[in-house]
Amino acid sequence: MKINEIFYSIQGESTLVGLPTVFVRTSGCHLRCTYCDTKYAYHEGRQMTIDEIFASISKYPARRVCLTGGEPLLQKESYHLLARLCDEPYSVSLETSGDINCCDVDPRARCVIDVKTPSSGECGRFKMENLKRTNSEFKFVIGSEEDFFWSEAFVKQFCIAENFVVLYSPSFELIEPRWLAEKILQENSIARLQLQLHKYIWSPSVRGV
Ligand code: SF4
Numbered sequence: 001m002k003i004n005e006i007f008y009s010i011q012g013e014s015t016l017v018g019l020p021t022v023f024v025r026t027s028g029c030h031l032r033c034t035y036c037d038t039k040y041a042y043h044e045g046r047q048m049t050i051d052e053i054f055a056s057i058s059k060y061p062a063r064r065v066c067l068t069g070g071e072p073l074l075q076k077e078s079y080h081l082l083a084r085l086c087d088e089p090y091s092v093s094l095e096t097s098g099d100i101n102c103c104d105v106d107p108r109a110r111c112v113i114d115v116k117t118p119s120s121g122e123c124g125r126f127k128m129e130n131l132k133r134t135n136s137e138f139k140f141v142i143g144s145e146e147d148f149f150w151s152e153a154f155v156k157q158f159c160i161a162e163n164f165v166v167l168y169s170p171s172f173e174l175i176e177p178r179w180l181a182e183k184i185l186q187e188n189s190i191a192r193l194q195l196q197l198h199k200y201i202w203s204p205s206v207r208g209v
Contacts (some may be wrong), residue, residue, distance in 0.1 A: 001077035001128045002027040003048045003068060004041040012198030015137060015165055016093055020062045022129040024053060024081075026072040031097055033120040035141060041070040050081050055116040057090075066126045067109075068095040072100070082109045099125040103133050106119050111136040118150055119143035119171065131158060139166055139194070143171035151191070161190040165202075 004027040010143055011021040023037070027045025048056075057065060065085050072078040086108040087094045093110040096102060099122070102111045113130050116122040117140055128138065138160055140151040148168075155166055168191040170180045181193055 001050070001075045001081070001202065002045040003053065003055075004038075004045040005052065006056045007037060008062060010198060010201060011064075011093075012196045012201075013095070013139070013169065013194060014093065014110075014167065015192075016064070016066075016110070017197050019064055019196070021064045021066050021093075021117060022057050022060045022062050023066050023068055024057065025068050026070045026075055026078065028074050028208060029070045029097070030074060031099060031116075031125070032142075033073065033116065033122050033123045035143060035174065036122065038070065049100060050077065050084060053081060054084070057085075057092050063089075064091045064093075066093045068094060069097075071097050071100065073100040073105075079104060079106070085109075086164070090173065098138075099124075101129045102128045105133070107133075109135070112139055113137070114141070115141065115151070115154060117147040118189060119147050119174065121154055123150075128158075129141045131160065131163075134163075135168060136164055139167040139169060140191070141169050141171050142180055143174035147184075148169075148180070150189075151163070153189065155190065166191045167194040168192070168198060172196060172199055174207055 004025040006024050011019045083106040086106050095112045098114040115126050170177045
């Protein structure tokens with residue numbers, strides 16, 4: 001399968017935030033979200049066998065792996081990779097765009113599924129079958145007031161919070177985290193505020209010691 005990069009870092013998103021994790025980033029995405037921060041993964045990458053991917057992962061001490069992209073589920077081998085990682089056993093998560101049905105993903109893998117909001121430019125792509133998959137959580141990237149209220153309505157209409165964790169993440173360059181925090185409080189939203197922790201840790205504007 002075509003892999004863009006494999007690296008070891010702190011998980012910056014989802015309910016697994018803060019945990020040391022090995023990331024396997026696949027190459028290729030069929031969407032073009034306005035805020036995409038992994039455009040370099042649209043085409044760049046090299047072919048690797050699943051054994052080669054395992055060999056790269058095993059160089060790191062973590063027993064936690066996140067398959068991300070791009071859109072990992074565009075490649076059929078991703079399903080085999082996720083199952084084999086679960087067998088190993090690694091603690092496994094998958095980050096996916098919400099535009100592909102995740103129901104065939106190994107049930108032991110935690111799916112972090114995007115619901116694309118209006119400012120993404122890819123709104124309306126969500127596959128409703130994804131609401132049937134357990135061991136999932138749903139992420140909304142909020143870039144405007146319209147996105148916020150659109151997400152609130154979506155969560156309410158489909159009763160998502162009754163069965164899943166709902167995450168609202170501020171679009172990094174469009175709104176301030178504080179604005180979103182205040183909005184969640186004002187509107188008594190069921191969503192959990194999520195900051196992209198890795199961007200604060202690795203940002204060049206944040207001074208190290
Ligand atoms: S789905 Fe993810 S990788 Fe694809 S364009 Fe959107 S943000 Fe970028």
